[in-house]
Amino acid sequence: MIPTAFEYFRPTNLSEALALLEQYKDEAKLLAGGHSLIPMMKLRLAQPQYLIDLGGVKELSYIRESGDHLLIGAMTRHVDVETSEVLRQRCPLLTETARRIGDAQVRNMGTIGGSLAHADPAADYPAAILALGAELRAVSIQGERWIRAEDFFVDMLTTALAPEEILVEVKVPALGPRTGTAYVKVAQKASGFALCGVAVVLTVDPNGVCQDVAVGVTGVASKAYRARAVEDALRGRALDASAIADASAKAAEGVDPLEDLHASAEYRAHLARVWSRRAIEQARASI
Amino acid sequence: MPKGKKFVGEPIPRVEDHRLITGRSQYVDDIVRPRMAYAAILRSIYAHARVKAVHVENARRAPGVIAVFTGEDVREAIGPVPVASRLPDLKVPKHPVLAVEKVHYVGEPIAVVVAEDRYLARDAVDLIEVEYEPLEAVVDPERAIAEGAPIIHEEFGTNVAFVWQLSGGDIERAFREADLVVSQRMVNQRLIPVAMEPRGVVAEYLPGEGQLTVWTSTQIPHLLRTQLAAMLRLAENRVRVIAPEVGGGFGSKLNVYAEEALVGYLAMRLGRPIKWIETRRENFLSTIHGRGQIAEVEAAVKRDGTVLGLRYKIIQDVGAYHQLLTPAIPTLTGLMATGPYKIPNLHVQVIGAFTNKMATDAYRGAGRPEATYLLERMMDRIAGELGLDPVEVRMRNFPQPEEFPFPTASGLAYDSGNYQQALRRALEIVGYEGLRQEQQQLRQQGRYLGIGISTYVEICALGPSPALPAGGWESATVRVEPTGKITVLTGASPHGQGQETSFAQIVADELGVELADVRVVHGDTAIVQYGIGTFGSRATAVGGTAVYGALQKVKEKATRLAAHLLGEENVANVAFEDGCFFLKDNPERRVTFQEVALAAYLAKSLPPGMEPGLEATYFFEPSNFTFPFGAHIAVVEVDPETGDVQFRRYVAVDDCGRVINPLLVDGQVHGGIVQSLGQALLEEAVYDENGQLVTGELTEYAIPKATDVPWLETDRMETPSPVNPLGVKGVGEAGTIAATPAIVNAVLDAVAPFGVRHLDMPLKPEKIWRAIRGA
Numbered sequence A: 001m002i003p004t005a006f007e008y009f010r011p012t013n014l015s016e017a018l019a020l021l022e023q024y025k026d027e028a029k030l031l032a033g034g035h036s037l038i039p040m041m042k043l044r045l046a047q048p049q050y051l052i053d054l055g056g057v058k059e060l061s062y063i064r065e066s067g068d069h070l071l072i073g074a075m076t077r078h079v080d081v082e083t084s085e086v087l088r089q090r091c092p093l094l095t096e097t098a099r100r101i102g103d104a105q106v107r108n109m110g111t112i113g114g115s116l117a118h119a120d121p122a123a124d125y126p127a128a129i130l131a132l133g134a135e136l137r138a139v140s141i142q143g144e145r146w147i148r149a150e151d152f153f154v155d156m157l158t159t160a161l162a163p164e165e166i167l168v169e170v171k172v173p174a175l176g177p178r179t180g181t182a183y184v185k186v187a188q189k190a191s192g193f194a195l196c197g198v199a200v201v202l203t204v205d206p207n208g209v210c211q212d213v214a215v216g217v218t219g220v221a222s223k224a225y226r227a228r229a230v231e232d233a234l235r236g237r238a239l240d241a242s243a244i245a246d247a248s249a250k251a252a253e254g255v256d257p258l259e260d261l262h263a264s265a266e267y268r269a270h271l272a273r274v275w276s277r278r279a280i281e282q283a284r285a286s287i
Numbered sequence B: 001m002p003k004g005k006k007f008v009g010e011p012i013p014r015v016e017d018h019r020l021i022t023g024r025s026q027y028v029d030d031i032v033r034p035r036m037a038y039a040a041i042l043r044s045i046y047a048h049a050r051v052k053a054v055h056v057e058n059a060r061r062a063p064g065v066i067a068v069f070t071g072e073d074v075r076e077a078i079g080p081v082p083v084a085s086r087l088p089d090l091k092v093p094k095h096p097v098l099a100v101e102k103v104h105y106v107g108e109p110i111a112v113v114v115a116e117d118r119y120l121a122r123d124a125v126d127l128i129e130v131e132y133e134p135l136e137a138v139v140d141p142e143r144a145i146a147e148g149a150p151i152i153h154e155e156f157g158t159n160v161a162f163v164w165q166l167s168g169g170d171i172e173r174a175f176r177e178a179d180l181v182v183s184q185r186m187v188n189q190r191l192i193p194v195a196m197e198p199r200g201v202v203a204e205y206l207p208g209e210g211q212l213t214v215w216t217s218t219q220i221p222h223l224l225r226t227q228l229a230a231m232l233r234l235a236e237n238r239v240r241v242i243a244p245e246v247g248g249g250f251g252s253k254l255n256v257y258a259e260e261a262l263v264g265y266l267a268m269r270l271g272r273p274i275k276w277i278e279t280r281r282e283n284f285l286s287t288i289h290g291r292g293q294i295a296e297v298e299a300a301v302k303r304d305g306t307v308l309g310l311r312y313k314i315i316q317d318v319g320a321y322h323q324l325l326t327p328a329i330p331t332l333t334g335l336m337a338t339g340p341y342k343i344p345n346l347h348v349q350v351i352g353a354f355t356n357k358m359a360t361d362a363y364r365g366a367g368r369p370e371a372t373y374l375l376e377r378m379m380d381r382i383a384g385e386l387g388l389d390p391v392e393v394r395m396r397n398f399p400q401p402e403e404f405p406f407p408t409a410s411g412l413a414y415d416s417g418n419y420q421q422a423l424r425r426a427l428e429i430v431g432y433e434g435l436r437q438e439q440q441q442l443r444q445q446g447r448y449l450g451i452g453i454s455t456y457v458e459i460c461a462l463g464p465s466p467a468l469p470a471g472g473w474e475s476a477t478v479r480v481e482p483t484g485k486i487t488v489l490t491g492a493s494p495h496g497q498g499q500e501t502s503f504a505q506i507v508a509d510e511l512g513v514e515l516a517d518v519r520v521v522h523g524d525t526a527i528v529q530y531g532i533g534t535f536g537s538r539a540t541a542v543g544g545t546a547v548y549g550a551l552q553k554v555k556e557k558a559t560r561l562a563a564h565l566l567g568e569e570n571v572a573n574v575a576f577e578d579g580c581f582f583l584k585d586n587p588e589r590r591v592t593f594q595e596v597a598l599a600a601y602l603a604k605s606l607p608p609g610m611e612p613g614l615e616a617t618y619f620f621e622p623s624n625f626t627f628p629f630g631a632h633i634a635v636v637e638v639d640p641e642t643g644d645v646q647f648r649r650y651v652a653v654d655d656c657g658r659v660i661n662p663l664l665v666d667g668q669v670h671g672g673i674v675q676s677l678g679q680a681l682l683e684e685a686v687y688d689e690n691g692q693l694v695t696g697e698l699t700e701y702a703i704p705k706a707t708d709v710p711w712l713e714t715d716r717m718e719t720p721s722p723v724n725p726l727g728v729k730g731v732g733e734a735g736t737i738a739a740t741p742a743i744v745n746a747v748l749d750a751v752a753p754f755g756v757r758h759l760d761m762p763l764k765p766e767k768i769w770r771a772i773r774g775a
């Protein structure tokens, strides 16, 4: 519960932070809300020599509208996503997801950038970010690049970010016409993280046929994933209960579910199927 | 004092709360002494291993390190960790404060580092190198006592720590005469108490005075002082133990721990105050655990549901060592094995099994939740086998109210009770008949409602001295200060229960003063006369009665002095009401309590032979335990698709005797039910086959959160106890004792249509889902 010694920096703008990161690379860790990193440091599972606190980089904390997209700065706290009126109107999936993260203390400190960069396989945001088809902007001293959500999550606690890169922005599409969304979650009772979380974005044509659907699943496998088999089975079909059930039965196809003290692989896969169905039904009802 | 104002029975908000809520209370970690240094402990990473060598040179040379000690260094200086409960043929392994030669569980202390701050101390721990020779770990208690298991303490040649038996009536005959035998194997899983404040110790030695002061988060400052003096070979009157604000104990601080003696020793040896604060991880590994029983229960029953006899075979998972009361806990299970029922024939056998794990000991309820769980599950199993309603089976076996004091097959005498009434009341509140109908209707729709009943009696107010290792009385001093303010020194050691409020209520009523005039002091052995402490739902029934006894002495003396001041020869003519003494035949002649107090200290005019001052000490020895009782009903719905459990209702009818403060009683019942919910649905200390604690963090070990807790509908009855003049029984553990089986019975009632008869706790969704699917 006591971390090893480290040197602490608190830059006040992004270029300062990037310069520090460039200088110390692997030996440095960025500190955002600290709600994943500090517990790991206290358990000495992470022992960074340098800590670069992004808390002073105010330019990374914002929620902006940009045409039919929304831009969210990496240092935006969960509570600000949860309570954003703009997001509630134009991207309710994110507010709904943020609301299910941890407890009030966690949401007051944790950031969207920190959550995504940490890539905990049971974190909530990744499901929504995948279902929304978000794009993530990373910058380093060399320049910037956009990473598609699906390319971003590489494996458990591993992302496509290079050590000298900072995740600065998340870009998500605004809610389209005849589109409904839902995030449902079964929490692991000790940690509150997801044993299974399913995010759905569902667009229905005027005849009640599924025009498009995206399903993001977290907590089930070593990284959050898009349940493509469910999507393919549903797209173009009339959205009746049996179609939804048949499609949802494919929610764990092709994934290797996690197994631990809290749930077997079999049960996790089962939860993915049941809750995909329930999430799709809920998304449909929300249109 | 306003006329007729009374405090007892009123829902007075706790006087403790303001300082707790505003963060102004002093816990051990808030205590800072000049030149204080910090200790950190190296603990075993193996469950069972020989320690070939401990290399501390690098740690000694590390920055800021003052000293490093190993087991070898202190084995002569510090006596073993004590066990107070004695059973016949109890095997008591040597329990050094730092391991020598062998380690027996993950988390066992091996060495201690003292450094200038806690960071440096912690860093230096990583520099100690231990050469282990790992041995096979024995984790499963059944395996531990089976043939061929590795022996944990070689000197005994067995892992059986004790065998304890209890019989009443004629058990063989009961089974001969039975129409049916119902049997069930059940597990009360190991639990981790998880007090919000972990343990912590600060020790300071004053060489001039030869006094060692130990601040520690404990429930038993005086008992601890006696034991620490023995371990450190100091005179008891040179040791001062202070329990400052204690952030929860639940039994886990009803103990004497290695660290308490070790930190005291370090303070003396190094001549500096030393602080050690347990980390949460250490708290999981090396503060006592609770429960840990595997039971085979057999009931001899008649077709009408009458239970003729019960046979229990219990294996108690002891852990690697005994802590203070380890062996006593399952004996409480045995004593309460017939619960609130008239079951004349009983046999209980408990085998204590050493395992390579942390010791089990008292955890809220301490042996009684186990008993109630086993019996209440059996009642439902019996009802199921006979096709009877669970209510009917219970009603059939209750003793009648006129049968009290009621003698049990286990040799106890229940003081007072009306079990039928408690159950009827709970049934009425919950609307039992209607719920059963709704259950039928919902089943048609594929929805699964479950109704779980638990009727219980518990043994409280521990207890008469012959029944407890260190005496079961409690002490109190009531000191009236010259200004008429009252200081109460209680030997009980409240740590969240609220006795600073409830004892003040008793005092205010007896002396006719305001609540704010009373201050209740506890937890400092240099201030408070010897006392026993707070555990076993005893603080109010025994400690409160001691306060009451001291008050009677004070009142008696004050009345004599008042008579003297009023010039009245006949003391019997003096009455005391609303804070004033007056003559019964001339109420205008009066003197206030404050005036009497001042006169006692000014001592200008005292009756002949009367000592100056106004204070009294009373040691109360109870003649019996008390036996609170009640009925709890849980209503849940199980999602058959996922196994998820949702609460619909929770009704608790508790009778804890006379209620001093209903807010405190509700608070205790609420907290107890929540802890039960933890055992029923969420919690389990899981060790893997190598003896590593897999649930060693709060991210892995699920305690209930506010969002897990249903609305609790509490109601009560008040059947005064004849055992003490207050009529109080105790309520600290009732919720924990009653609720676990109510919840489990509800879940199993819900899934009964699938043919599921029993599942062991915790009833996690996956387990329920599998049972439904397997059916």
Ligand SMILES: Cc1cc2nc3c(=O)[nH]c(=O)nc-3n(C[C@H](O)[C@H](O)[C@H](O)COP(=O)(O)OP(=O)(O)OC[C@H]3O[C@@H](n4cnc5c(N)ncnc54)[C@H](O)[C@@H]3O)c2cc1C
Pocket (backbone or CB within 6 Å): A029, A030, A031, A032, A033, A034, A035, A036, A037, A038, A039, A054, A074, A075, A100, A101, A102, A103, A106, A109, A110, A111, A112, A113, A114, A115, A116, A117, A118, A120, A122, A123, A124, A125, A161, A165, A166, A167, A168, A191, A192, A193, A194
């Ligand atoms: C009690 C508790 C309960 C929780 N429950 C949940 C839950 O239910 N669901 C859930 O999803 N999460 C939960 N969390 C995690 C919480 O949401 C974290 O805040 C989040 O995962 C990490 O965000 P952070 O801002 O705290 O990041 P930090 O902990 O500061 O950082 C996490 C990691 O990301 C890196 N990093 C941070 N920002 C950037 C950036 N901009 N660019 C590159 N790398 C970066 C850091 O270097 C570090 O490696 C919980 C945490 C706690 C303590």
